[in-house]
Amino acid sequence: MKENIYFDCAATLPPCQQALDTFVKMSKDYFANASANHALGFEASDKLEKARAQIARYLSVKPEEVIFTSGASEGNNLVIRGVSEHDRSWAKQIITTKAEHPSVSVVFDTMEKEGFDVVRLDYDKEGKLNLAELEKALQAKKTSLVSVMAVNNEVGYIFPIKEVYDLCHKYGAVLHVDATQAIGKEPIDPNSYDLLTFSGHKIAGLKGSGALIKKSNVNLDPQIVGGSQEFHLRAGTTPLGLDCSLATALRITLETYPERRKNAVALNQLLRKGLKEIDEVVITSPETATPFILNFALTKHKGSVIAEALSNEGIYVSTKSACNAREKGYSSVLANAGYPIDIASNAIRLSFSGQETLAEGETFLSVLKNLLATIKERS
């Protein structure tokens, strides 16, 4: 019998019923344009501001610091371009890490082509970020922006955001934190960032929803202009259903967090123990990684072949970040940590919501062992 085990929660989650219900109700009952100057428009904008205030409360920020977006990719583009362009007259340098998602790293590449000096910080196999390198870079040149992810999407490293924030503020830079894989997985200190981005669909909300938290001390140039929505930072008719559904998804992910975390820790431990017993497995997520992500590499088989064979058995995993999983090649996150290309090319990522069962973990291990025994080794 084919299994149905979904260990790809870092790629996306199915929307929870409550977020779907909010989306449908708000889209139908408050369909008017939230910027319209009539009673129906006022009702819609009232709902929008309620959703904004809820999100602000859940994240311990001010309502006017919540800017709705379509997700983390848009938020990351807006922040990196927006701050760099706003501060272009005095800033010479912007800083990031070598572990970022492409929606951050590719924007840095673009800004580099546009004349900024870009520093990309190193980290090691334990996910330890090189803070000395950060301080040296901050001292050397005028830096407007530092962008560091809170939790890495492939390996689950947890970067020391508060320490990075303190260093940034010592040298007059602002810190952007891509929290796409952190919200609902790891606690976030509201006093450890200036800008924070995330997506709704990673927390069982809807695809196309997301938010940027922009503290009042930060200025940035909008990237989508032509309307006054979202404090002039994101023009376009308000998608009220999506924005309200984000507030619901965030509430539920935070309410269920203690239970989900307990489950994820137990499942992670069970899988680590089982994987350690397999000769050809190298566990690449350090013990300090978030329990919701477990990355390992195969030394004798092709990671992509095993992932496909697992999929044929009804077990769904990733080889690397879903956004570029279909492109050939190795995981730059693992290679930059110091793993050889042979390991970085054959990694498998398991990621959890915390609602999986230990029985699913046992099944995964036994199916994996069978596949490794029956599928031809890579030559």
Ligand code: PMP
């Ligand atoms: N940042 C990180 C760390 C991610 O994991 C992802 C999604 N894989 C994104 C940004 C982009 O999110 P989205 O595709 O929802 O815009």
